[in-house]
């Protein structure tokens with residue numbers, strides 16, 4: 001059990017160093033350097049648990065493995081459908097907030113939204 005939480009801490013610490021939304025595979029390769037006996041399945045399990053607990057977020061990418069993000073606050077992503085790269089949008093690009101209390105919004109309570117841009121990154125768009 002002790003070992004288990006140590007693994008989880010290490011997985012989380014490794015992810016916290018990233019701003020590039022790594023896959024479980026990417027994280028596994030890094031975590032393994034500190035903890036050679038860890039398995040890919042363990043890394044997956046810990047990532048799943050951390051995402052379920054809201055400590056990190058999981059991003060689904062079409063035709064590509066899920067990515068993980070230590071940044072759980074609402075922020076928009078750009079997802080390249082060519083290579084599966086996930087980027088945060090720069091802060092100076094603002095996303096319109098969709099809110100209201102009349103019309104369609106009447107009687108509905110909005111707690112959040114997911115905003116994602118899909119397309120091709122600079123490398124894939126060439």
Ligand SMILES: [Zn+2]
Nearest residue numbers: 080083121124
């Ligand atoms: Zn790309």
Ligand SMILES: [Zn+2]
Nearest residue numbers: 069071087088
């Ligand atoms: Zn992000």
